Amino acid sequence: MSAQDRAADSTPPGLPPIVAAIRSSRRDLARLLTRIENGQAAAELAALYPYTGKAHIVGVTGAPGTGKSSLVNALARHYRREGQTVGIVAVDPSSPFTGGAILGDRIRMQDLSGDAGVFIRSMATRGSLGGLASTTGDLTRALDAAGYDLVFVETVGAGQSEVDIARTAQTTLVVEAPGLGDDVQAIKAGILEIADILVVNKADRPGIENTVRALRAMLELGHRTERALHHGRLLNVSAAPPDENENAAWQPPIVQTVALDGKGIPELAEKLAAHRAYLRSSGTLAVREQARIEAEIADRLRDALLTRLLSQTDPALLAALVEQVSARTLDPGSAIQQLLKRFGENHTG
Amino acid sequence: MSAQDRAADSTPPGLPPIVAAIRSSRRDLARLLTRIENGQAAAELAALYPYTGKAHIVGVTGAPGTGKSSLVNALARHYRREGQTVGIVAVDPSSPFTGGAILGDRIRMQDLSGDAGVFIRSMATRGSLGGLASTTGDLTRALDAAGYDLVFVETVGAGQSEVDIARTAQTTLVVEAPGLGDDVQAIKAGILEIADILVVNKADRPGIENTVRALRAMLELGHRTERALHHGRLLNVSAAPPDENENAAWQPPIVQTVALDGKGIPELAEKLAAHRAYLRSSGTLAVREQARIEAEIADRLRDALLTRLLSQTDPALLAALVEQVSARTLDPGSAIQQLLKRFGENHTG
Numbered sequence: 001m002s003a004q005d006r007a008a009d010s011t012p013p014g015l016p017p018i019v020a021a022i023r024s025s026r027r028d029l030a031r032l033l034t035r036i037e038n039g040q041a042a043a044e045l046a047a048l049y050p051y052t053g054k055a056h057i058v059g060v061t062g063a064p065g066t067g068k069s070s071l072v073n074a075l076a077r078h079y080r081r082e083g084q085t086v087g088i089v090a091v092d093p094s095s096p097f098t099g100g101a102i103l104g105d106r107i108r109m110q111d112l113s114g115d116a117g118v119f120i121r122s123m124a125t126r127g128s129l130g131g132l133a134s135t136t137g138d139l140t141r142a143l144d145a146a147g148y149d150l151v152f153v154e155t156v157g158a159g160q161s162e163v164d165i166a167r168t169a170q171t172t173l174v175v176e177a178p179g180l181g182d183d184v185q186a187i188k189a190g191i192l193e194i195a196d197i198l199v200v201n202k203a204d205r206p207g208i209e210n211t212v213r214a215l216r217a218m219l220e221l222g223h224r225t226e227r228a229l230h231h232g233r234l235l236n237v238s239a240a241p242p243d244e245n246e247n248a249a250w251q252p253p254i255v256q257t258v259a260l261d262g263k264g265i266p267e268l269a270e271k272l273a274a275h276r277a278y279l280r281s282s283g284t285l286a287v288r289e290q291a292r293i294e295a296e297i298a299d300r301l302r303d304a305l306l307t308r309l310l311s312q313t314d315p316a317l318l319a320a321l322v323e324q325v326s327a328r329t330l331d332p333g334s335a336i337q338q339l340l341k342r343f344g345e346n347h348t349g
Numbered sequence: 350m351s352a353q354d355r356a357a358d359s360t361p362p363g364l365p366p367i368v369a370a371i372r373s374s375r376r377d378l379a380r381l382l383t384r385i386e387n388g389q390a391a392a393e394l395a396a397l398y399p400y401t402g403k404a405h406i407v408g409v410t411g412a413p414g415t416g417k418s419s420l421v422n423a424l425a426r427h428y429r430r431e432g433q434t435v436g437i438v439a440v441d442p443s444s445p446f447t448g449g450a451i452l453g454d455r456i457r458m459q460d461l462s463g464d465a466g467v468f469i470r471s472m473a474t475r476g477s478l479g480g481l482a483s484t485t486g487d488l489t490r491a492l493d494a495a496g497y498d499l500v501f502v503e504t505v506g507a508g509q510s511e512v513d514i515a516r517t518a519q520t521t522l523v524v525e526a527p528g529l530g531d532d533v534q535a536i537k538a539g540i541l542e543i544a545d546i547l548v549v550n551k552a553d554r555p556g557i558e559n560t561v562r563a564l565r566a567m568l569e570l571g572h573r574t575e576r577a578l579h580h581g582r583l584l585n586v587s588a589a590p591p592d593e594n595e596n597a598a599w600q601p602p603i604v605q606t607v608a609l610d611g612k613g614i615p616e617l618a619e620k621l622a623a624h625r626a627y628l629r630s631s632g633t634l635a636v637r638e639q640a641r642i643e644a645e646i647a648d649r650l651r652d653a654l655l656t657r658l659l660s661q662t663d664p665a666l667l668a669a670l671v672e673q674v675s676a677r678t679l680d681p682g683s684a685i686q687q688l689l690k691r692f693g694e695n696h697t698g
Contacts, residue, residue, distance in 0.1 A: 042682050049680035063412075286675065293674045293681065298655060300685050305654035306647060308689075325642045326635065331398035332642065333391050336649050340657075 016047040022146040026119065029146050033121050036138045045138055048145035055087070055144040056276050059169030060154040061194075066177040067201045070259035072152050076118050078265045079150055085117040087143030091136055091155040119143060133164035134299050137292075140168060167292045170285060171275045173268075175199045176215065178207035192218055195252050197271050203256035203264065215254055250278050309343045317342075365396040371495040375468065378495050382470050385487045394487055397494035404436070404493040405625050408518030409503040410543075415526040416550045419608035421501050425467050427614045428499055434466040436492030440485055440504040468492060482513035483648050486641075489517060516641045519634060520624045522617075524548045525564065527556035541567055544601050546620050552605035552613065564603055599627050658692045666691075 021028040035041040062068050069090070076086040112118045121139060136153055143151045153169055174195035192198070198219070200211055253271050257264035279285035310318075321338065324330035370377040384390040411417050418439070425435040461467045470488060485502055492500045502518055523544035541547070547568070549560055602620050606613035628634035659667075670687065673679035 046680040046682050050677050053677055290671055290675050293671050296681055297671070297674075297685055297688070300681065301658060301688060302651040302655045304685060304689055305658060305692075306651045309650060309654060322639055322642050322646070325646075326639050328399050328402055331395040332645055332649065333395050336646060336653060339646070339650060340653055343654075 015051075018044045018047050019051050019145055022048070022142065026116070029119065029142065030121075032142055033139055036142060037123060037135060039135075041138070045141065048142065051145040052141045053144065055140075055148055055151045056272070057140055057144070057168065057170045058150060058152050058272060059172040060152055060175060061172065062175030062177075062199075066175040067259050068154055068175050071173075071175055071199065071201050071257060072154050073112060074257070074259040074262055074265045075150075075152070075269065076112055078262070078269055080115060080117055082269075084149040085147065086119075087140075087146070087148035087151040088118070088120045089136060089139045089143070089151065089153045090120065090122040091132065091153065119146070119148065133168060134296060136164075137168045137296060167288075167295050170279060170288065171196045171272060173197050173199055173272075175201050176211060177202040178205045178211040192252075196250065196275050197268070198252055198254045199268060200254060200256045201259050204258050208256065212254055212256065219252060219254070250275065250282075250284075309339065312343060313339060364400075367393045367396050368400050368494055371397070371491060375465070378468065378491065379470075381491055382488055385491060386472060386484060388484075390487070394490065397491060400494040401490045402493065404489075404497055404500045405621070406489055406493070406517065406519045407499060407501050407621060408521040409501055409524060410521065411524030411526075411548075415524040416608050417503055417524050420522075420524060420548065420550050420606060421503050422461060423606070423608040423611055423614045424501070424618065425461055427611070427618055429464060429466050431618075433498040434496065435468075436489075436495070436497035436500040437467070437469045438485060438488045438492070438500065438502045439469065439471045440481065440502065468495070468497065482517060483645060485513075486517045486645060516637075516644050519628060519637065520545045520621060522546050522548050522621075524550050525560060526551040527554045527560040541601075545599065545624050546617070547601055547603045548617060549603060549605050550608055553607050557605065561603055561605065568601060568603075599624065599631075599633075658688065661692060662688060 015023075018032065022032055032041060032044055036045065060068055060072055072088055072090075076088065079086050112120065121143075123136065123139065140151050140153060172194050174192065174197075176198065177200065192215075198215055200208065200215065202208075255264055255268045255271055257268055259265070276285075279288070318339075321330065321335040325332050325335050364372075367381065371381055381390060381393055384393065409417055409421055421437060421439075425437065428435050461469065470492075472485065472488065489500050489502055521543050523541065523546075525547065526549065541564075547564055549557065549564065551557075604613055604617045604620055606617055608614070625634075628637070667688075670679065670684040674681050674684050
């Protein structure tokens with residue numbers, strides 16, 4: 001049974017049109033996702049928001065070469081056999097400027113195509129405007145409201161993008177693989193801080209024992225706490241994370257997989273279910289959700305405020321200020337103060 | 350002669366105290382950089398800004414395992430032998446939350462320590478608040494004003510961080526190395542778009558011919574133009590990039606190096622000088638500078654506006670809105686509209 005069929009069975013008559021549409025038509029869902037990517041779906045997102053919160057949102061990250069996409073595909077096949085539906089958002093950094101995601105999309109569609117219970121969306125990262133994390137979160141919500149049981153958010157990167165995933169996802173998988181180069185170790189410590197489950201993929205390769213041993217050692221050294229996730233918070237209005245007793249808190253397990261032949265995938269699915277149960281029973285789910293909402297509100301307020309300021313500022317003034325800063329007759333901080341001051345006066349005048 | 354000595358020789362009597370201080374004392378420079386990282390140096394940054402614009406700012410990026418740090422160290426030794434001074438800002442994503450940069454700093458200091466003509470600063474990336482690119486840019490400016498002839502900004506990552514470097518730096522080196530895994534290729538296309546010079550480090554390793562051939566093929570396929578850098582622009586007030594004739598425009602060269610024994614380093618330094626000459630003669634330097642200034646002003650306005658809004662908003666209201674969004678009785682977009690509306694009323698009332 002497809003996500004659409006399943007959802008249609010239980011559709012109450014009062015469902016908002018957009019929710020009814022994305023639950024019954026893949027094409028309508030695809031169109032909505034495009035509108036979300038283009039920033040044109042504010043009304044739809046507001047309408048579907050009450051219907052979110054059911055899917056298990058899983059972030060998947062790791063260095064290039066670890067086989068993340070194959071792993072997500074293997075998990076998708078596993079969940080389909082169990083009768084669950086799967087949405088996938090692949091955030092593709094292959095091109096910051098152009099649509100590098102297209103090829104990957106086609107390759108993956110081939111693998112899982114024809115299965116109405118799987119929906120895959122690739123998304124290229126484009127410049128810094130518009131908030132990649134915010135758009136990813138909105139795509140995830142649409143898939144959640146469309147009725148998919150699990151939504152995977154997959155990304156590559158080292159640094160900020162992982163932190164943003166940790167905010168979007170409920171459970172974060174960090175994928176490693178044996179033998180990826182000598183100073184890969186150097187970046188693992190940071191990624192480990194956001195890992196709920198560590199996956200060592202390509203476990204049939206030489207060097208697997210070393211990789212697992214190194215990860216275990218780093219986990220034992222690590223000081224991973226919920227507090228780390230709170231460090232990046234912006235509004236700081238919601239409750240502090242529950243005090244985590246060393247024994248009661250989740251200890252990230254290490255799972256070995258070979259995505260290409262499915263080895264270890266059922267064990268990984270078990271750990272995913274166990275982590276979700278932990279999130280709920282410990283109250284961590286609600287804490288993470290609030291932190292994520294705070295970050296989202298702050299990010300979107302930033303953009304909205306800048307848009308408002310720019311719409312009220314004479315373009316000729318802006319151009320003149322940029323020109324002066326460029327000529328070093330004005331420093332950037334003073335240029336900003338001038339713009340802020342005028343904005344304040346416009347508002348009070 | 351150290352950067353301090355060199356600068357002191359030509360110090361005009363009317364130099365602002367902060368500029369005189371960072372040109373004559375490494376300790377004062379180090380303290381300023383710390384204040385910049387903590388966001389406490391607005392006045393100093395304004396005062397030193399007119400004294401920037403002399404250094405050649407070089408961004409260095411590439412995947413883990415390519416030997417970026419060794420390459421930058423080798424370049425630093427080369428320039429020191431030529432009598433030039435070198436500043437290095439190493440943006441270390443090893444830990445998004447904690448100060449993972451410390452170790453790397455120590456290791457590098459060992460290599461180049463005792464040379465007053467080299468100044469190294471490592472910077473951990475901490476959460477998303479505060480703008481990594483903005484802080485990096487300010488650190489670079491301080492080193493520029495302190496009189497260093499070249500300033501290297503080194504980072505690891507795939508995606509957004511490279512784009513941000515492309516904005517901060519005048520010349521961007523993208524570092525590759527042979528045999529780093531099978532799907533590393535997939536991320537190269539995007540990184541190539543920001544490369545002014547491609548470096549294949551560890552050129553004594555097997556597989557070097559394949560790596561160079563693959564890069565050359567990708568370069569020939571590529572559609573790299575100045576327009577790509579303009580895609581991420583935010584204010585769009587400065588001039589369009591000069592029309593680039595296919596033949597006149599800079600074609601990114603591929604330079605093979607072995608950083609550990611210095612092979613290829615003089616050739617790389619030549620290409621760096623050639624690129625700077627190109628930037629100046631073509632007018633591209635001014636265009637990039639304006640694009641960078643626009644992006645910086647937009648980023649800092651965003652943060653300043655959010656800070657202003659939050660300072661004028663009742664924390665209890667914020668907490669209540671987050672609570673309602675969390676309970677899904679309110680969608681994030683409507684919460685944001687409420688906050689914006691009140692902010693507008695405060696300003697007009």
